[in-house]
Amino acid sequence: MSFRGDTRGIGVVRLFLTVVSSIGLGIALGSSFLIVRGPFLGGPALDPFPMMGALAAFIVGIVVTSWGTTRMFGIGTGA
Template sequence: MRFRNDTRGIGVARLFFSLVTSVGLGLAAGTAFLIVRGPFFAGPSLAPFPMMAALAVFIVGIVVLMWGSTRLFGVGTGA
């Protein structure tokens, strides 16, 4: 099955990549708040190991966000 041939309604592929993009955005925004809340919002900073875990999840969230959004909008398909 080719993803770009799904032309009925919103399409299963567009729905899936919208969900992937939303999950990536949620991961990136949630962990970004955990990383900057100490220095910028006068809250407690995370300990070193949870801070590194939050940074790793932030990077994964950015990668998932970019992958989902490029597939959703068809960037690089040559269409």
């Protein structure tokens, strides 16, 4: 039984990858707000260590979103 060939519904794997992509996008958006709010939105800038943490979270969010979407659409699988 192949989950990728499931034409009757969304499929369990596709649903899981959608959730993973959404979580990664939420992490990226939340951390980018923390990075941008000081210089561009008139709020206080973060201290250096929290700023580096927000930058690391942003990079992790982008990687998780990219992984989830490429797996969901089958990019690079050769099929």
